[in-house]
Amino acid sequence: MVRGGPAACWGETGHHALYLRNSFETFVTNGDALVTHPLRPEPRPVAGAVHAAHVLARMTYGLARWAAVEETAPPEISERRDNALERLQRTIAALKPVAEWTDRGRLYFEDLLKWEQELTDARVG
16 A cells, blocks of 8 residues: 555645745635535634645646556555545535635636546546
């Protein structure tokens, strides 16, 4: 079984990338509002769910690329990709009715939705 490795790096760099972006712009106006998403059993702040979606998108993309181009990728990589994508989809679904996006945040979320769709289409196709 693969533990850590590239997937851990994608996750951690995803957090850092979004924290850096959030230093310069705000994506949601209700970041402290609570929402339940698939990574935590208890309600968490919307801002945390945005981070979860961002990290899951990066992890799904990295795992998808690894599974597609690396012949020696362990078999569970595809399973981990599918699991990350499913959690991304559920996190996005949780954010849709709750998150109050700024103009820049709306653009960010639209990009995230496009990315999720591309990842879904690539998995199916």
